[in-house]
Amino acid sequence: MTTLHGQTDAKTLPFTQEARQPFRLAALKRGWLHVVMVPLALLWLSPLVWILVTSLKTRTEVFDPAAGFLPQVLQWANYPGALSVAPFGIYLVNSVLVTGGILIAQLVTITLAAYAFARQTFPGKNLLFTLFLLQIMFPIYATFLTNFVTVRELGLLNSLPAMIVPFVASGYGTFMLRQSFRQVPTELADAARLDGCGHLGILWHVYLPLVKPTLIAFGIITVVTHWNDYMWPLLVNNSENVRTLPIGLGLLAKSDSGADWTRLMAATVVVVSPLLLLFVIFQRRFVDSFMHAGLK
Amino acid sequence: MSNKSTFGQIASGVSRRAFMVGGTAAVASAAVLRGARAQAATKVQFMYPVGVSGDINKIVSGMVAKFNAAHPTIEVEAIYAGNYDNTEQKVITSLGVGDPPSTWLPINSALQTFLGLDSLADVTQKAKAGDIYQDFLPQFLDTCVSDGKLYGLPFQPSTPVLYLNRTAMKEAGIAKAPQTWTELLEVAKTLTIRENGELKRWGLTIGGGWHDWIFECYCRQNELVPWTKDKVLFDNPAALDALEFWVKMEKAGVMPKASTWEGSANDFMAGRTAMLYHSTGSLTNLRKSSKFEVDVAFMPKNKVFGAAQGGGPIMIAKKQTDAQLEAAWTLTQWMTSTEVQSQWCRDTGYLAVRKSAWETPEMLAYLKEVPQAKVALEQSAYAGAFLQVPGYHKVREYLKSALDRTLAGEIKPDAALKEANDASNREIQRLLRRRG
Numbered sequence: 175m176t177t178l179h180g181q182t183d184a185k186t187l188p189f190t191q192e193a194r195q196p197f198r199l200a201a202l203k204r205g206w207l208h209v210v211m212v213p214l215a216l217l218w219l220s221p222l223v224w225i226l227v228t229s230l231k232t233r234t235e236v237f238d239p240a241a242g243f244l245p246q247v248l249q250w251a252n253y254p255g256a257l258s259v260a261p262f263g264i265y266l267v268n269s270v271l272v273t274g275g276i277l278i279a280q281l282v283t284i285t286l287a288a289y290a291f292a293r294q295t296f297p298g299k300n301l302l303f304t305l306f307l308l309q310i311m312f313p314i315y316a317t318f319l320t321n322f323v324t325v326r327e328l329g330l331l332n333s334l335p336a337m338i339v340p341f342v343a344s345g346y347g348t349f350m351l352r353q354s355f356r357q358v359p360t361e362l363a364d365a366a367r368l369d370g371c372g373h374l375g376i377l378w379h380v381y382l383p384l385v386k387p388t389l390i391a392f393g394i395i396t397v398v399t400h401w402n403d404y405m406w407p408l409l410v411n412n413s414e415n416v417r418t419l420p421i422g423l424g425l426l427a428k429s430d431s432g433a434d435w436t437r438l439m440a441a442t443v444v445v446v447s448p449l450l451l452l453f454v455i456f457q458r459r460f461v462d463s464f465m466h467a468g469l470k
Numbered sequence: 471m472s473n474k475s476t477f478g479q480i481a482s483g484v485s486r487r488a489f490m491v492g493g494t495a496a497v498a499s500a501a502v503l504r505g506a507r508a509q510a511a512t513k514v515q516f517m518y519p520v521g522v523s524g525d526i527n528k529i530v531s532g533m534v535a536k537f538n539a540a541h542p543t544i545e546v547e548a549i550y551a552g553n554y555d556n557t558e559q560k561v562i563t564s565l566g567v568g569d570p571p572s573t574w575l576p577i578n579s580a581l582q583t584f585l586g587l588d589s590l591a592d593v594t595q596k597a598k599a600g601d602i603y604q605d606f607l608p609q610f611l612d613t614c615v616s617d618g619k620l621y622g623l624p625f626q627p628s629t630p631v632l633y634l635n636r637t638a639m640k641e642a643g644i645a646k647a648p649q650t651w652t653e654l655l656e657v658a659k660t661l662t663i664r665e666n667g668e669l670k671r672w673g674l675t676i677g678g679g680w681h682d683w684i685f686e687c688y689c690r691q692n693e694l695v696p697w698t699k700d701k702v703l704f705d706n707p708a709a710l711d712a713l714e715f716w717v718k719m720e721k722a723g724v725m726p727k728a729s730t731w732e733g734s735a736n737d738f739m740a741g742r743t744a745m746l747y748h749s750t751g752s753l754t755n756l757r758k759s760s761k762f763e764v765d766v767a768f769m770p771k772n773k774v775f776g777a778a779q780g781g782g783p784i785m786i787a788k789k790q791t792d793a794q795l796e797a798a799w800t801l802t803q804w805m806t807s808t809e810v811q812s813q814w815c816r817d818t819g820y821l822a823v824r825k826s827a828w829e830t831p832e833m834l835a836y837l838k839e840v841p842q843a844k845v846a847l848e849q850s851a852y853a854g855a856f857l858q859v860p861g862y863h864k865v866r867e868y869l870k871s872a873l874d875r876t877l878a879g880e881i882k883p884d885a886a887l888k889e890a891n892d893a894s895n896r897e898i899q900r901l902l903r904r905r906g
Contacts, residue, residue, distance in 0.1 A: 233759040237740035259525050322563050404552075409560055412515070412549040424552055425520055425527050434755070 225446075229253070229439035236435045249436065253444070256437035260422040261414055262444060269418045270448075272337045272407075273400045279342040280396055281389065287343070288351035289377050293363065303352075309345030318409065325410055336410040337418070341400065347392050354385040390460060401449060419445045511542070512797040515571035516784075517549045519557040521751060529817050537804050544797040554782070555863075558583070565589050570787040572798040575625060577782045578613040578855050579862045582699055584785060586860050586905050590621040591786040596799055597623070606806075610823045613855040614783045616699060622785035623806045626820035629777040629853050630677070630684050631753075631846050632769050633738060633746040635661075637762035638671070647767035651691075651715055654745075654770040658724035661744035673724035675743040676716075679731035682869040683778055683856055684747045687769055688712035690776025690854065697859050701898060704869060704891035705884075713876060713883040715772075720877050727877045749780055750846040753819045757842075766842040768849045777853035781820055821847055860901040865894040 228236055229252055231245040290296070291303050321340045330336040358381055366376045382389070404420040411417055423445055426438040453460060516534065520526040527550050534548040551557040554577040561574045565587055576584065584590050597603060597620050602611070610624040634647055642661055648654040658673030676684050689696045694708035703709065719725050729737070731748075738746040739760045747769065748756070757764050768775060784805060786798045804810060806823055812830040815822035822828055828847065837844050859865055872890035875881045881889075 234739075234761050236759070237736050238761050239740055260527065319563060319566055323567055326567055326569075405556070405559075408552050408556055409563060412547065421550070421552075425525075425550065 225439045225442055228435055229443050231436055233434075233436055252436045252440040256426065256440040257444065259425050259437070259441070260417075262419070262422050262441070264415055265417055265419045265422045266448070268334060268416060269401060271334055272418060273397055275334075275338045276341045276400050277393060277396055279338065280344050280347055281393070283343045284347035284351050284392070285377065285382065287348045288355055289373070289381065291348065292352045292355035293360075306345045306348055310349065314406070318406070321406075322409065331410055332412050332416060334416055336416075337403075337407050340406070344396065347396065350392055351385065351388055354388040355381055358384050387462070394460060397452075398449065511545045512791075512793045514544060514546045514573065514794060514797045514801060515549055516546055516801065517551045517557055517561060517571045517574040519551055519554045519575060519782075521553060521781075526818065529814070533805065533810065533814070537801060541800065541804075544800060546797075546801055554580075562587070568789070570789060572790055572794050573784050573786050573801060575782050575784055578624075578627075578779060579857045579859075579866075580782075581614065581616060581621065581855070581858045582860045583862065585616060585621065586901060589788055591788045591795060591798075592619050592621060593623070593786060593799065593802075594618075594620040600803070602803075605808075605824050605826055607823060607825060607850070609850055609853050610779070610821070613779055613858075614785075616858070622783040623802050624781075624783045624823045625806055626781045626814070626818070627779050627823060627850065627853075628750045628781040628820055629779055629846060629850055630680075630687055630747050630769060631750050631849060632767045633748055633752075633756055634765040634767055635738070635741065635744045635760075635762055636765045638741070638744040647765070648770045649768075650770050651772045655719055655722060655724065658719065658745060659722060662724045664723075671741065672726055672737070672743040674719065674745045675725060675729050675734045675737060675747070677731050677734040677746065677748045678729035679870075680749070680780075681729075681873055682866050683780060684769075685709075685712065685716075685869065685873060686778040686856060687776055688715070688772075690778060690852070691769070691772045691774060693773050693776075695854060697857055699858060700860075700902060702857075702859060702865060702869075702891055702894045704872070704887045704894065710884055710887055712772075713873065713887060716873070717876060717883060727879075728874055750821065751781070751819050753840075753842060753846075757840075764842075766845045768845065775849065775852040777849055778856040779850070779853045780856060815843075819843070821850055859894075859898055860905070861897045864897045868893045868897075 227244060230248045230250070231241075231252075232247075232249055235241040235245055287306070291299065291306075317340075325331060325336045325339060328339065330339060362380050362384075363376050366380045371379060402420055403418075404424060407418045408421055408424070423438065423441055426434050426441055518526075518530055530550075531548050534546050538544065538546055549571070551560045551574075557574060558576050558580055561570060561576065561584075564570050570589060581590075602623070606624065610627045611620070613624055613627070614620055614622045632647065638661060639645075639657075644657055644660060648657040654674070660673070661671065662673035663670040686696055689706075689709050689712050692708035692712055694703065694706050696703045696706065696709050720727055726743075734743070734746060735748055735752055735756065737743045738748070738756060741762065746756075750766075753766065769777060784802045786795065786802060790798070808824050808826040808830065811822040811824050811827035812833045814820065815827065816832065816836045822833070827833060857865065868890040872881075872886035876883050876886045
């Protein structure tokens with residue numbers, strides 16, 4: 175079709191032929207990716223749209239096939255209705271503190287550990303690194319009881335640190351960062367050493383700026399994981415004032431009687447929006463970082 | 471308060487000086503008393519799950535606040551602990567470190583699991599001192615009994631019931647709910663709609679995920695309790711007959727091979743299935759979320775009516791101080807008292823455990839408004855505990871897998887049940903050996 179159309183175009187307007195055809199080709203070349211990406215983007219958006227639309231429906235509208243996709247009247251009351259189930263404000267603050275605390279602690283520990291494993295030589299290094307890798311392979315549920323005992327002996331049960339302490343080190347992050355560090359040419363570190371940098375100086379001025387994409391990629395993974403964590407916070411904490419957002423969501427997902435869909439979706443919107451907002455704001459950086467991380 | 475009034479009387483008959491002295495002494499003694507009281511306020515934890523619609527956590531914290539206000543010497547902390555499985559995991563974890571909560575609310579099937587951990591206080595003697603054996607509905611109380619001893623009190627029982635889309639039944643000209651298995655199949659056939667071979671509506675759906683619970687009801691309708699406290703009886707002919715009936719319904723094309731618990735409720739609300747086996751706990755949600763008239767009926771009988779109870783009792787930890795144990799017992803009694811149970815039943819859809827709770831004026835008014843709630847109570851006369859064997863989690867998985875594979879046509883019913891029976895009994899034996 176396009177070629178045919180292009181030909182007639184060329185016949186009727188011969189003098190513009192040269193100018194037009196490269197333009198069309200270029201447009202197609204630039205545009206074909208969009209043809210693939212737009213449906214994919216819509217597919218990816220559909221659950222989010224469904225969540226949003228459902229959060230504004232009445233309960234009878236959700237599963238009534240005759241009711242149509244959009245709500246008859248926007249039921250904004252679902253939002254206060256959902257938020258009144260639990261003190262979501264406190265939960266939000268706790269979620270931010272816990273997730274932020276874990277992120278900061280992990281960035282420090284994995285950077286130091288990864289540097290040691292990537293660039294230092296010491297006895298038992300390989301054995302120790304294997305043990306670190308082993309941590310990735312254990313499902314978190316397998317270590318619940320031992321972690322619980324540790325947290326209890328530290329006297330941290332029923333507090334915010336109880337949700338942070340078991341996660342301050344990350345085998346996965348250490349592994350990821352070690353691989354990135356090893357790809358940084360040693361000459362750069364040597365040059366820095368000649369300039370009088372110590373280990374921390376080299377780490378700060380040479381390595382970290384070069385592995386920023388990996389750090390960001392790891393940051394996203396860890397934030398999403400701990401933002402959504404349900405079982406561990408439920409296990410170690412009892413009081414309302416130290417609980418996190420997913421536990422508030424759990425209150426609306428009734429296991430016996432089917433979920434309270436409209437309010438559950440309203441609360442879900444509230445719970446996921448901080449993450450979505452964060453992603454939209456830093457979108458460019460995130461995407462860049464993943465591209466780079468992927469290329470390496 | 472009583473202190474003050476005594477004072478007034480003394481003061482009227484004595485000199486000012488004496489009054490002052492007395493007053494000071496009294497203030498001092500009151501302070502001492504208050505101090506002693508604060509010290510003596512026994513702290514008790516209560517871990518509970520949220521399983522049904524209604525804002526259970528708000529209702530429970532409201533109840534506990536009321537209890538605390540009425541009992542100054544006891545301080546109860548209500549702890550939301552997820553669903554039944556989460557709650558069990560949380561309790562077992564704290565038992566593991568030797569620091570269990572005073573009371574918790576598990577599913578009744580967990581009785582042998584907690585007994586296996588030697589974690590439950592025997593409250594038989596305490597219960598005999600009150601009206602518990604007289605006023606509690608015996609079928610509910612039985613779910614807390616093992617070897618004639620009482621471990622905890624029932625708090626929120628439920629059973630499966632048959633939900634009906636009345637509007638669809640009227641359209642199909644069906645006046646009454648099916649009473650027997652045969653009628654069930656007939657009604658389901660009439661209610662199934664296919665257009666050009668494409669299915670528009672199932673006649674019946676058995677809520678998946680808990681279909682082993684509903685299967686036990688079918689066994690009980692065949693006069694079989696498919697377990698004792700140390701083994702299961704899935705290979706019994708009565709169980710086989712029940713499963714063969716399921717296969718017959720599936721082959722007749724009136725019910726799906728599989729479903730999920732939430733999905734099946736959603737299908738019912740959307741009119742994609744005309745009848746549904748689901749928990750009484752879903753009544754409020756199904757009533758409020760469906761555009762048609764929802765009715766509730768007994769699960770149809772075969773030889774007899776029969777049902778297995780879901781829901782759970784409040785259990786009391788063995789390992790705690792005498793003062794805590796006493797406080798925990800006071801709490802448990804209060805939570806299962808007539809007024810509290812009547813309110814709890816109306817708020818949640820769970821069945822009240824006391825006969826007297828069903829006779830309160832509020833309850834009688836409620837039953838007039840929602841007569842469906844009465845069906846579950848009447849059916850519960852035929853109900854017993856659900857699968858109280860050690861390691862019930864695994865046993866449930868074995869049985870569910872057998873049911874699923876049979877309905878999917880991968881295996882014959884007798885072979886499937888035999889396999890589930892053997893695997894379950896091996897698991898139970900393994901746990902009993904470890905315990906012994």
